[in-house]
Amino acid sequence: MTSKNIVVLGASFAGLPMTHYLIKHLPEEYTITLVSPSTHLYWNIAAPRAIVDPELLGKGKDDLFIPILPAFEKYPSGRFTFVxxxxxxxxxxxxxVTVQTINESMDVKQVNIEYLHLIxxxxxxTAGGDWAFKAAGSGTDVATRxxxxxxxxxxxxxNRIVISGAGATGCELAGEIGSKYHKSGKHVTLLSSASGLLPAAPPSVGKAAEGHLTKMGVEVRNNxxxxxxxxxxxxxxxxLSTGETIETDLHIATWGLVPNTSFMPKDLLDGSGWxxxxxxxxTPTHSNIWALGDVTHWGNRxxxxxxxxxxxxxxxVLAAITGKDESSFNEYxxxxxxxxxxxxxxxxGRGTGILFGWKVWGVFAWALKGRTYMISMARPIVEAA
Structure with a gap:
């Protein structure tokens, strides 16, 4: 293993901070290659609002997509490569690792990149279609926009919209559509396969969400x-699972996540692909392959x-590169x-949730996230501020 190149796959909430950290802390003879289909960070946390009306994100709407490469120009030449x-x-x-390169004209070719460590x-x-809750299509910012x-x-x-999946994304989307179009005559139906909304949370949280949504005219159907x-x-x-057949002008599925791991050897994945x-x-069998973020098997994504x-x-990674053993590692x-x-x-005041085991009041849900979907946090991630 002669390469001194560290390869990071993915340039979002996990990959970007990791890349900046490595450039700052690794001995200068090491190089870092960042691979991502997009040249921009997509603040997909705000997707439910951006899908319906991005103007409601206020001044932060311009930070929905932020170019990532300018922030790397401050580092010494030759330390960093973007593919x-x-x-x-x-x-x-x-x-x-073999990478299929792309650009905005969609010219493609394959390149092989050697690594000392792969992150x-x-x-x-999303499993339910390309609705832009995550990067869409080819993964470029152009495709997602x-x-x-x-x-x-x-x-x-x-005129008729059915949203299937009543986790956070489905509820947030129903709330955004209901807020904007509640007087327009649109009929919005939110389907939950569970006995209530937000099934991962205590029932009282789901009940609160249902109360807010029904006031906007959203029809909620459980089970x-x-x-x-x-x-x-x-x-x-x-x-439907009830045997009923319904017609709609638009069906948006918000349920399910699929790991982006098709390029990994099967013996490094669990039965679901994480x-x-x-x-x-x-990874247990390869001490120089690491994973973080959604892609791991740990859950709580x-x-x-x-x-x-x-x-x-x-x-x-830093400890391993500098020759330290696992006694110096940080245990997750x-x-x-x-x-x-x-x-x-x-x-x-429209919102709900759970934090530290306590149900969140609507006003706090609005203040913490509902005003701007925390979009002010995007630029510090990009700039490693």
Whole structure:
């Protein structure tokens, strides 16, 4: 293993801070290669509002997509390389990752990149379609902006909208649509396959969300899910688990995450495709392959978990490179404590959630997240401030 190149796959909430940290702290003979399909950070936390009306993000709307490369210009020449593309295969035996490069004209080619250590922070995609809750299509900012605009236009044109999936994303989207269009005659239906909304939270939190949404005219249906979907002209026919068939102009599925790990060897993944790591967030069979963020098998896939992952991986990669053993590593201590803040539109006091085991009042949900979807946090991540 002669390469002194560290490869980071993914340039979002996990990969960007990791890359900046390594450039700042590694001995100067080491280089860092960052691979991402996008040249911009997409603040997808704000997706439910950006999909419906980005103007309601206020001054922060311009930070929905932030270029990531200018922040790397401050580092010495030759330390950092950016490759726009997606990993398509990994060879732990040769310490090589194969990347399919892309650009805005969609010219593609494959390049092989050698690594001393590989850090995987490729995240996940939504299972229910390209609605821009995550990076869409090819993963470029151009593709995601296009998906945002397309979804927004479809919502504006639809008279009947069905949202399936009543986790945070589904509830937030229903709240944004309900807030903007509650007097327009649109009929919005939110389907939950569980006995209530936000099923990961205590029932009182879901009840609070349902109360806010019904006041906006959103129809909430619990214990029901979509079993099949058929497009018939401009109408979509949905068959529900109750046996009922309903028609809608637009069906938006918000349920489920799919790991972005198709390029990883199967023996490094669990049965659902997430990367299996040990307590130091490295793979058990390859001590130079690490994972952090959504892509790991640990669950609790929220932005709050990223900070703990980052603390462990940044410390441990640096320790490994400088010749230290596991006694110097930072052990990741997984927590399943639920932290959930769910704004339900931009109106004051509309929202709910759970934090530190306590149900969050609507005014706090609005203040913490509902005003701007925390978009002011995006630029410090990009700039490593």
């Amino acid at each position: 726009q593309g997606k990993a398509v295969s990994t060879s732990p035996e040769t310490n090589t 995987v922070a490729t995240g996940s995609s 296009a998906a945002l605009g397309s979804t927004r236009d479809k919502i504006a044109a639809a 029901v899910k979509v079993t099949s979907e058929t497009k018939k002209g401009d109408v979509t026919e949905l068959v 990367i299996v790591t040990d307590k130091y967030l490295k 929220g932005i709050g978990a990223v900070a703990e992952h980052y603390k462990s991986v940044s410390t441990n 201590k997984h927590k399943d404590d639920l932290a959930l803040i769910v704004p339900l539109g931009p109106w004051f």
